[in-house]
Amino acid sequence: MPEETQAEQVEPQPQEPETAPEADGRTDPWSDPEAARREIEKLRREAAGHRTKVRELEPLAAKAKELEDAQKSEAERLTEQLAAERERAAAATRSAVAAKVEALAAKTFADPEDAAGALDLTAYVDESGVIDRDRIQADLAALLERKPHWGRPDDGPRRPAPDRTQGSSGNGNRTPSDPANDFANWFKHSLDQAR
Template sequence: MPEETQTEQVEEQQQETEAAPEADTSEEEPFDRKRAEAALRKKNSEAENLRKRLRELEPLAAKAKELEDAQKTEAERLGEQLTAQRERAEKAVRAAVASKVEALAAKQFADPEDAVGALDLTAYVDADGVIDTDQIRADLSELLKRKPHWALPDDSGPRRPAPDRTQGSSGNGARTPTSPGDEFAGFMQRALKGR
């Protein structure tokens, strides 16, 4: 029975809204400045009252949130703590695997951090948290096959001599530092003697 009354009310409202535009379009009232200002004052007053009520209710909403957090069950709090601890443990395991990969790569790679960035570090830890170093070694050697330019330089070939800065264009041993003015004067004297 209540459903019938609700549908009747909805139908009546639809008929009223359909009839309302016809009444408005038939005749428009002239603009009345005093009535418009009065309506504006009324709306501003209502808005101000609503803003005051909102300011009064905001602290109550914050307090309700605090009470809700305080009423969380012990299981919820422990669940949050467990999640935080798991995240910390995962970070620690990733750091441990990264340092292990870097240590093993230091023997073969010019920059061991290249290997750390190229490998999937999560693949080397089992469910118990044990790091599979044999698999790391195998993947490092496979990585060197794919990217041989990452390998340490081969020192077995002939070494090039280190440069000696005392040798050079001076010809007769070490040069003494001179100022440009002294060099010019020496040049002029040699030029005049040769004449």
């Protein structure tokens, strides 16, 4: 507001004749001090109106920014959640394919985990999530041809299982005992003592 007091204190200058109109049809307001004062006051009122509108709109702009940030953070949260779910689904698919490969390799491989580790498990799942069993079997056969030492040993003659009753048992006079006979003898002995 000090500008208004300065404008009032300005001494009037002698009026000059009006100049020729400008190209847009208006006259130069600065050649006439009274017209300049009116123009300045008009511009001040417009500026004051704009400042008032800005003050009124600032809270709305802040709310709009908050909503935009909330939507952005919500979108970011949903994007992160989607990425986590996709990773979880991919891990479940890898686990299912590995289990299928190991199950099919158990028939011909000594250690089915070797087969699952040597194959690309992502190659056996189509876009709909179906596991291609025939392709797995073909790749297992090819892998067994390349690495025959991973195969299950031939089911040739089996070695006999050890008989624990044979050989030394620490006491050469020991005979194998039957638990049923041992219990019957203990029970008989207990009855005899109770009489």
